[in-house]
Amino acid sequence: xxxxxxxxxxxxxxxxxxxxWVTVEVSVIxxxxxxxxxxxxxxxxxxxxxxxxxxxxxxIDLIRNLPLLLIIFFTYFGLPNLGFKxxxxxxxxxxxxxxxxxxIAEIVRSGIIAIDKGQMEGxxxxxxxxxxxxxxxxxxxxxxxxxxxxxxxxxSLIKDTSLGTIIVLPEMMYHAQIIYGQNTNYIIPMFVAxxxxxxxxxxxxxxxxxxxxxxxx
Amino acid sequence: xxxxxxxxxxxxxLALLLVTMTACGSSKALSKQDVLKVDTNANTITWGVKADTxxxxxxxxxxxxxxxxxxxxxxxxxxxxxxxxxKAIFVPIxxxxxxxxxxxxxxxxxxxTMTITPERAKQVDFTRSYFNxxxxxxxxxxxxxxxxxxxxxxxKVVIGVVGSNSVQNIGKFAPKAKxxxxxxxxxxxxxxxxxxxxxxxxxxxxLYGMSADxxxxxxxxxxxxxxxxxxxxxxxxxxxxxRINKALTAxxxxxxxxxxxMKWFGNVQGxxxxxxxx
Amino acid sequence: MIHIFxxxxxxxxxxxxxxxxxxxxxxFFSLIIGTMFxxxxxMPNKAMRVIGNIYVEVFRxxxxxxxxxxxxVVIPLYVVKISGFAAGTIGLTIxxxxxxxxxxxxxIQSVDGGQMEGxxxxxxxxxxxMRHIILPQAxxxxxxxxxxQFINLVKNSSVLAFVAGFDxxxxxxxxxxxxxxxxxxxxxxxxxxxxxxxxxxxxMRHLEKKLA
Numbered sequence: 032x033x034x035x036x037x038x039x040x041x042x043x044x045x046x047x048x049x050x051x052w053v054t055v056e057v058s059v060i061x062x063x064x065x066x067x068x069x070x071x072x073x074x075x076x077x078x079x080x081x082x083x084x085x086x087x088x089x090x091i092d093l094i095r096n097l098p099l100l101l102i103i104f105f106t107y108f109g110l111p112n113l114g115f116k117x118x119x120x121x122x123x124x125x126x127x128x129x130x131x132x133x134x135i136a137e138i139v140r141s142g143i144i145a146i147d148k149g150q151m152e153g154x155x156x157x158x159x160x161x162x163x164x165x166x167x168x169x170x171x172x173x174x175x176x177x178x179x180x181x182x183x184x185x186x187s188l189i190k191d192t193s194l195g196t197i198i199v200l201p202e203m204m205y206h207a208q209i210i211y212g213q214n215t216n217y218i219i220p221m222f223v224a225x226x227x228x229x230x231x232x233x234x235x236x237x238x239x240x241x242x243x244x245x246x247x248x
Numbered sequence: 249x250x251x252x253x254x255x256x257x258x259x260x261x262l263a264l265l266l267v268t269m270t271a272c273g274s275s276k277a278l279s280k281q282d283v284l285k286v287d288t289n290a291n292t293i294t295w296g297v298k299a300d301t302x303x304x305x306x307x308x309x310x311x312x313x314x315x316x317x318x319x320x321x322x323x324x325x326x327x328x329x330x331x332x333x334x335k336a337i338f339v340p341i342x343x344x345x346x347x348x349x350x351x352x353x354x355x356x357x358x359x360x361t362m363t364i365t366p367e368r369a370k371q372v373d374f375t376r377s378y379f380n381x382x383x384x385x386x387x388x389x390x391x392x393x394x395x396x397x398x399x400x401x402x403x404k405v406v407i408g409v410v411g412s413n414s415v416q417n418i419g420k421f422a423p424k425a426k427x428x429x430x431x432x433x434x435x436x437x438x439x440x441x442x443x444x445x446x447x448x449x450x451x452x453x454x455l456y457g458m459s460a461d462x463x464x465x466x467x468x469x470x471x472x473x474x475x476x477x478x479x480x481x482x483x484x485x486x487x488x489x490x491r492i493n494k495a496l497t498a499x500x501x502x503x504x505x506x507x508x509x510m511k512w513f514g515n516v517q518g519x520x521x522x523x524x525x526x
Numbered sequence: 527m528i529h530i531f532x533x534x535x536x537x538x539x540x541x542x543x544x545x546x547x548x549x550x551x552x553x554f555f556s557l558i559i560g561t562m563f564x565x566x567x568x569m570p571n572k573a574m575r576v577i578g579n580i581y582v583e584v585f586r587x588x589x590x591x592x593x594x595x596x597x598x599v600v601i602p603l604y605v606v607k608i609s610g611f612a613a614g615t616i617g618l619t620i621x622x623x624x625x626x627x628x629x630x631x632x633x634i635q636s637v638d639g640g641q642m643e644g645x646x647x648x649x650x651x652x653x654x655x656m657r658h659i660i661l662p663q664a665x666x667x668x669x670x671x672x673x674x675q676f677i678n679l680v681k682n683s684s685v686l687a688f689v690a691g692f693d694x695x696x697x698x699x700x701x702x703x704x705x706x707x708x709x710x711x712x713x714x715x716x717x718x719x720x721x722x723x724x725x726x727x728x729x730m731r732h733l734e735k736k737l738a
Contacts, residue, residue, distance in 0.1 A: 140670070
């Protein structure tokens with residue numbers, strides 16, 4: 032018990048919360064960027080544009096199937112070879128965005144497919160162009176069905192930021208490791224704190240998702 | 249058949265990508281520059297240090313400054329090489345990032361509980377040893393295990409930590425035991441406490457620290473190996489390596505080394521200062 | 527990288543085997559458990575719905591590492607001694623099943639609600655209607671997101687590395703640490719992961735086309 036009280040000193044908690052702030056920062060930016068990029072890629076993948084869609088599909092499959100840990104690692108250590116040396120946070124955001132976009136592209140593509148084909152044809156026969164029909168008729172409906180899958184993916188994303196410890200991203204998991212480095216007995220209190228803090232953030236996102244699901248239904 | 253073709257194409261493209269990336273990685277213009285010259289001009293040396301290892305390199309949560317034996321040694325070496333105004337910058341590293349950071353030029357040297365081994369010396373250049381650690385074992389008080397020899401039985405499980413040399417050492421001294429490597433010291437100790445292993449092995453300085461935090465656990469049998477810690481620099485940086493070696497000799501002679509050793513290990517129970525001073 | 531394959535093929539192969547084994551076990555059980563909790567979540571019985579909801583929200587929202595560590599360090603103290611491999615596989619199954627439950631639930635709910643009522647008014651029980659009418663349609667819809675989850679599962683099996691489960695990532699860390707050839711080792715590990723995940727994602731795509 033005393034261990035828990037010592038481990039949760041204000042100093043340690045503050046340090047952990049500083050880590051949480053980086054986690055949230057990286058997550059929010061990556062969620063926004065990967066949602067935009069993922070939607071675009073998903074639409075391209077769906078549209079079957081000659082060659083282009085096939086190439087995009089190939090890239091999606093390749094990146095989606097690699098462990099994110101390695102993508103983060105190679106982003107940080109590979110990009111300098113191309114003449115760009117990103118800071119740790121930028122490298123983490125780039126890697127997360129690239130990877131999560133591919134996951135989201137797959138969700139978006141399947142969401143569009145699940146919408147009745149007749150709607151697209153109906154809209155087009157009413158004189159609306161292909162892209163406009165996609166944008167104002169099909170995508171909004173597809174989004175509704177995609178909400179649960181998207182929320183699951185974003186929850187994964189938030190927790191996956193902890194993989195950034197491999198390149199010493201100062202997020203919550205890394206800060207927890209530094210804290211229990213001071214005293215090995217703090218490890219269990221830190222894991223409990225991690226569970227609670229991640230739960231709060233992810234559950235909040237889950238509630239937002241449920242809200243959208245109801246509203247769009 | 250078309251699918252198989254596409255699959256093969258995928259792999260070929262991937263392999264190509266990987267080969268180009270590794271090729272770029274190994275032929276760096278950086279490794280041709282003389283680090284000593286660059287650092288002298290900049291009046292700065294950048295060191296890769298541990299941030300999660302008590303006594304050697306540990307981030308102070310309050311000040312966000314790295315502290316420990318290795319940090320102080322690096323500071324002393326920097327002053328010796330660059331003069332009084334020389335600046336030492338510390339970059340926290342992990343066992344996965346240390347060599348890529350060195351290769352990419354983010355850090356000039358690694359001083360992070362790294363044992364000199366022939367296998368590793370193929371990839372980096374090591375200086376002379378700056379600390380002679382040895383591996384010991386930590387067990388629960390009252391355990392029947394009194395030394396590493398008692399672990400050499402079928403069914404015994406030894407817990408190690410990634411980054412220390414336990415694979416080779418246990419393979420040599422207790423080949424019948426099974427080894428589980430955990431990713432950090434706290435996880436290893438927690439695994440020992442929950443009964444996942446019979447003993448924990450790593451470098452003795454770290455074990456003494458654990459024993460101090462956990463009175464129910466003791467270090468037994470003394471150290472059974474030599475683990476000379478060396479400073480690693482990029483292959484071919486001979487000038488820089490020699491300069492560090494020279495600086496190391498200087499701080500050993502003028503007593504700075506012993507002062508730093510005393511500061512960090514003087515109060516560690518079981519640590520033999522007389523044996524380790526230089 | 528070829529050098530790493532040549533000299534370290536033994537631990538890499540062992541790691542590959544452990545990762546594959548863990549993935550197959552976890553995939554099988556998390557699909558069953560996940561589908562079960564998905565059905566709980568939409569059952570008419572409110573108590574069951576609450577149970578389903580709690581399971582999904584708790585295990586989906588805490589880190590996999592924490593669940594796995596719980597099985598590795600807490601269970602042996604009070605219940606039974608389990609290996610790192612078992613702890614990791616159980617943790618992975620519980621974690622992934624929560625995600626699968628959420629995916630399948632969304633699929634079931636996107637099947638037209640009238641079908642359940644129709645089937646029941648034709649004399650089928652809730653479970654019969656679920657099994658013969660609703661689930662087959664739901665699975666068809668959720669194959670792509672389910673594919674995402676399966677791929678996540680294979681990659682998340684690297685949690686075994688934290689509990690000495692001797693998987694690919696564990697062996698990769700070992701090799702990288704001994705040889706200091708971090709980049710090439712991780713490349714090799716990446717390719718071995720691709721050998722598992724690529725066919726899996728192609729199979730899911732094939733299944734999607736077949737059922738469409």
